[in-house]
Amino acid sequence: MLPLVRVPWSRTLPWRPTLVRNLATRGPPIPKFRDRAAKLLPTPFIRPERPPRPPRPTRAKPTARAPEPEVNTFASLHIHPVLVRAVAETFAVRELTELQGHLLRKLFDQSEDLVLRAHTGTGKSFAILLYLIHMLLTQGHLQRHLKSLRATEDEPEILPTVPSQPAESRALGDAFVDALNLYQEAQAKDTHKSSAANGLGNLPHPSALILAPNTELALQFAAWADRLLEACQRHLLAERVDADRLKLPAPGRIVTDATLYQVLYRGGADPEAQARVLATTTPWLLIATPQRLQEIPATARPRLDRLRWLVLDEVDHLLSLPRRFAPVRQRNIRRKHPKGAELLTDLIMGRTARSSRVAPNAPALPAPVQRPRLLVNSATINRDLRYFITHAKGWTNGAAIFLDGQASGFSPATLRHHCLLLNHESIRNLKPKASDPNPEVMSDLPTPDDTAPLNAEETLPSVDGSEDGPPVTPRVRGRRVIEYGEGVYEAVAEVCRHETYDTLLVFIHNDFSTQAFIDRLAIEEGVRAQAFTPDVAPAGPEGRILVLGERTARGLDIPGVTHVLIVDIPSSVQSFIHMAGRTGRMGRSGKVFALLQDRGSTENRAQTMYAQLGITPQPYELVE
Numbered sequence: 001m002l003p004l005v006r007v008p009w010s011r012t013l014p015w016r017p018t019l020v021r022n023l024a025t026r027g028p029p030i031p032k033f034r035d036r037a038a039k040l041l042p043t044p045f046i047r048p049e050r051p052p053r054p055p056r057p058t059r060a061k062p063t064a065r066a067p068e069p070e071v072n073t074f075a076s077l078h079i080h081p082v083l084v085r086a087v088a089e090t091f092a093v094r095e096l097t098e099l100q101g102h103l104l105r106k107l108f109d110q111s112e113d114l115v116l117r118a119h120t121g122t123g124k125s126f127a128i129l130l131y132l133i134h135m136l137l138t139q140g141h142l143q144r145h146l147k148s149l150r151a152t153e154d155e156p157e158i159l160p161t162v163p164s165q166p167a168e169s170r171a172l173g174d175a176f177v178d179a180l181n182l183y184q185e186a187q188a189k190d191t192h193k194s195s196a197a198n199g200l201g202n203l204p205h206p207s208a209l210i211l212a213p214n215t216e217l218a219l220q221f222a223a224w225a226d227r228l229l230e231a232c233q234r235h236l237l238a239e240r241v242d243a244d245r246l247k248l249p250a251p252g253r254i255v256t257d258a259t260l261y262q263v264l265y266r267g268g269a270d271p272e273a274q275a276r277v278l279a280t281t282t283p284w285l286l287i288a289t290p291q292r293l294q295e296i297p298a299t300a301r302p303r304l305d306r307l308r309w310l311v312l313d314e315v316d317h318l319l320s321l322p323r324r325f326a327p328v329r330q331r332n333i334r335r336k337h338p339k340g341a342e343l344l345t346d347l348i349m350g351r352t353a354r355s356s357r358v359a360p361n362a363p364a365l366p367a368p369v370q371r372p373r374l375l376v377n378s379a380t381i382n383r384d385l386r387y388f389i390t391h392a393k394g395w396t397n398g399a400a401i402f403l404d405g406q407a408s409g410f411s412p413a414t415l416r417h418h419c420l421l422l423n424h425e426s427i428r429n430l431k432p433k434a435s436d437p438n439p440e441v442m443s444d445l446p447t448p449d450d451t452a453p454l455n456a457e458e459t460l461p462s463v464d465g466s467e468d469g470p471p472v473t474p475r476v477r478g479r480r481v482i483e484y485g486e487g488v489y490e491a492v493a494e495v496c497r498h499e500t501y502d503t504l505l506v507f508i509h510n511d512f513s514t515q516a517f518i519d520r521l522a523i524e525e526g527v528r529a530q531a532f533t534p535d536v537a538p539a540g541p542e543g544r545i546l547v548l549g550e551r552t553a554r555g556l557d558i559p560g561v562t563h564v565l566i567v568d569i570p571s572s573v574q575s576f577i578h579m580a581g582r583t584g585r586m587g588r589s590g591k592v593f594a595l596l597q598d599r600g601s602t603e604n605r606a607q608t609m610y611a612q613l614g615i616t617p618q619p620y621e622l623v624e
């Protein structure tokens with residue numbers, strides 16, 4: 001028998017709670033404690049058994065899914081019917097592309113700022129203009145404008161011809177004629193009216209501003225706006241009377257008033273005339289190049305503090321950010337000399353302090369009463385540029401919508417590329433490089449992660465994180481004199497002779513005289529070309545050759561371009577994309593020839609460029 005050791009009760013205290021807890025959770029570990037445990041534990045709680053759940057009522061499956069609303073039709077987006085008719089009549093556009101449908105839906109359904117990137121020639125700029133004109137119509141500006149005109153008696157020559165007008169419809173016809181008369185009269189009399197006085201509506205300030213990087217693009221926007229507004233006005237006038245019984249006046253008979261839109265640009269325009277019109281008439285839509293808008297004297301300057309929409313077309317060119325690994329000196333230069341578009345956007349968005357310190361001569365605009373909605377677009381928007389707009393500058397209202405229409409590649413699939421290397425003895429095809437070891441490091445092209453949302457904390461190498469950022473990228477071929485060898489003219493002539501084209505564009509370096517190039521082409525090769533101007537005549541049956549500078553390539557929509565010839569290595573990969581993008585627009589096919597003078601590192605640079613773009617140039621069959 002074991003001796004019974006008596007333990008003072010106080011020594012049992014420390015283990016007692018532990019024992020109770022263990023018993024409660026695990027059960028008695030040692031059999032001899034079982035009885036004791038049974039005494040210590042309260043009566044075990046036995047959970048009553050749950051009654052089985054009644055089976056869930058099964059939902060009846062819908063037999064057929066409701067059809068998704070169509071994105072890309074004018075009807076589903078409720079575009080103003082007058083505008084739909086005007087677009088169909090003037091541009092033969094009856095359906096929106098998928099990208100345009102998405103874009104317009106975002107613009108209508110959401111209120112955030114928008115950054116749009118898509119291939120060249122997908123109708124980005126056109127869709128934005130359609131949106132603005134739709135807003136002009138839905139706000140009733142155009143309608144009020146037409147109503148405010150007064151009646152007169154003359155101007156019979158502008159009347160619509162109604163050859164066999166039946167007697168009973170004469171009254172209606174007269175009403176229509178009156179409406180046209182008073183409209184034309186008011187225009188002939190005085191176009192210098194303020195929009196407020198003209199009943200156009202609200203205020204002595206524009207509602208929308210489109211900034212375009214060059215004169216050609218500004219004029220292109222103006223031409224589109226003019227055609228659309230003219231057609232809209234004709235259809236609105238016709239709606240007043242019985243449109244079915246009357247003939248519309250011929251297109252181009254109604255002059256679009258300066259209260260509707262104005263365009264400011266350098267080069268060929270009389271700056272005083274532009275300023276005079278602007279001083280007395282405020283347009284609803286102002287289209288301008290930043291340089292010209294900045295030059296407008298204070299007395300004529302429009303108030304931009306109540307803008308509702310600000311469009312930066314070809315935004316990367318407008319801002320000209322420094323390259324991803326630009327030297328510090330270049331960045332500093334750019335910071336000291338901000339681009340006009342940057343200054344203006346700063347002012348319009350109410351971020352004046354820093355800009356006016358940087359550029360004391362910047363136009364003094366009043367503090368914005370309301371912040372406009374910012375819409376920017378380009379085919380070559382990269383992550384750095386988005387960061388610059390949304391974070392470094394803070395121009396957008398929080399997270400801007402980023403609409404990316406570039407599913408794959410930088411070049412539309414409908415383009416066929418050839419690259420020829422020229423020297424004074426021979427012409428040969430470029431042999432493509434297999435792949436670039438690290439293309440992202442080399443270029444400023446959009447990268448695959450560009451679609452990812454931007455994070456406010458992240459720092460990006462190309463933007464000078466502290467402040468504004470973008471210096472110009474003068475890595476063009478410096479200031480050296482550009483000289484094209486004979487091989488270039490010969491190659492251009494050969495391609496022109498062997499290809500069947502409608503309009504063939506020849507892009508040359510900006511510093512090289514277009515006229516000198518045209519003359520040499522004519523003298524040495526007997527090929528007739530002409531310089532590109534916005535009012536150049538359309539192509540005849542035998543086609544036309546237009547010569548233009550590299551910088552002009554941005555955003556231009558020249559009808560019927562089937563071939564693009566790029567002479568010499570371009571100043572940047574982006575520039576190549578935009579030059580090549582003048583053909584193969586809206587899903588059409590096109591051919592792009594790069595004609596490179598074979599010297600130094602040209603071949604290597606060309607191979608790198610094509611590898612970065614993911615393009616394999618096809619060997620041109622007429623050349624070795």
Ligand SMILES: Nc1ncnc2c1ncn2[C@@H]1O[C@H](COP(=O)(O)OP(=O)(O)OP(=O)(O)O)[C@@H](O)[C@H]1O
Nearest residue numbers: 091093095096097120121122123124125126555557
């Ligand atoms: N839905 C459409 N269907 C057919 N043609 C269209 C349509 N929308 C626009 N277009 C035509 O496309 C041209 C406009 O292209 P736009 O300049 O807007 O393209 P983009 O994408 O801005 O090109 P880029 O990037 O080169 O500036 C116009 O000639 C217009 O008539």
